[in-house]
Amino acid sequence: MPGQKISERLKQYGFKASILQAMRAAVRKIYRVQHDILFLMPVFCGCQYDNPCIKELTKERISHLTKAGELTRAENSLFQEFLTEGSRGIFAEIKGRVAGYAWVQYAGIYQVGPHVRMPIPPEYAVVKNLYVRPAFRGQKIGQQLNLARLSIIPAGLIPAVFILPENRYAIRNWERLGFQKMLFLKQWQWAGQPWRVRVASFSDSFAAEPVRKALLHHPGAL
Numbered sequence: 001m002p003g004q005k006i007s008e009r010l011k012q013y014g015f016k017a018s019i020l021q022a023m024r025a026a027v028r029k030i031y032r033v034q035h036d037i038l039f040l041m042p043v044f045c046g047c048q049y050d051n052p053c054i055k056e057l058t059k060e061r062i063s064h065l066t067k068a069g070e071l072t073r074a075e076n077s078l079f080q081e082f083l084t085e086g087s088r089g090i091f092a093e094i095k096g097r098v099a100g101y102a103w104v105q106y107a108g109i110y111q112v113g114p115h116v117r118m119p120i121p122p123e124y125a126v127v128k129n130l131y132v133r134p135a136f137r138g139q140k141i142g143q144q145l146n147l148a149r150l151s152i153i154p155a156g157l158i159p160a161v162f163i164l165p166e167n168r169y170a171i172r173n174w175e176r177l178g179f180q181k182m183l184f185l186k187q188w189q190w191a192g193q194p195w196r197v198r199v200a201s202f203s204d205s206f207a208a209e210p211v212r213k214a215l216l217h218h219p220g221a222l
Contacts (some may be wrong), residue, residue, distance in 0.1 A: 017042040034113040035190040036162045037171070039179035042207035046155030047147065054148040057089030075168075082129075089129075090148050092141050100132035104143040104153060112162055115187045115195040119217070121210035125157045143173060150177070156164070158207060167208060182208035185215060 041101075055061065057079060066076040082089060084106045091101040106128045110118045120126055127149055132141045153159050161179065163170045184200040199215050201208065 030191055031188070032114065032187065036112055036185040037161060037165055037181055037202075038183040038185065038208065038211060039161050039171075039174050040182050040205075040207050040211075041159045041177070041179050042205055044153065044157060044159055046154060047150040047153070049147040049151040051148060053092050053094060053099075054090055054144060055093055055154075057083075057103075058092050059083055061091075063101055065098060075158055078129075087128075088149075088152055089151065090145060092132075092136075094136065098133065099139075100130070100141045100145055102130040102149050103128050106157075111193075112185065113187055115189070116182035116185065116197060116215060118214045120210070121214055123155045123157055124160050124211065127161045129160060133163050140148050146173065146177065160211065180205070183212055183215070 003028055028037045047089075059080070062071065062076055062079045065068045067074065071079070078087060082103055082105070085105065087103050089101060089103040092099040105120060105128055107120055110120050111127070112118055122191040127146070130142060130145060132145075133140050150159060159179070162185070163174065165171075183207060184202060186198045186200075187195055189195045197215065199212055201212065
């Protein structure tokens, strides 16, 4: 319902950010823009997390959950693509229901926002596509999924996550896990003109340099 969606957006992003998002949507035909912040855990020694409610999204499980009505056909199609590219997914199961899911991508092309297609540098793993069903929100399912997907990233790789600046809850949660703010990415387009990309650094850490170079491989990058 529209009222519920508005309430959820206000809860996640706050009043000011939600108003800004609405204003951007109103002028999107003329000016499109997205900002993202890259967070990294530069030194990652692995993470152990055992929760019987968290299970891996294998091809067989995805098929079974789709037939059971727990995943939509669109989710099924997307997840099969993720498996093909070598990503790994997990889901939280509560009383036979899919409460939420999350993925980790280890290689290939990662889509950041509307335009940037970033080749994932070697020795990096990008966490992506976290989603908690509305009926299960407020039960810390997202935190459990984040811990669980860190546990499927091998020690020695650098976990990475792109977050919208207004998503203050996600930023807080990742920082609590030890992630550090590294890069700011802006991509924008005026009236159908070519997209422009700008990358700025928050940190002098060498850990972000391979990602910065990968982001700047696009035409129009500054």
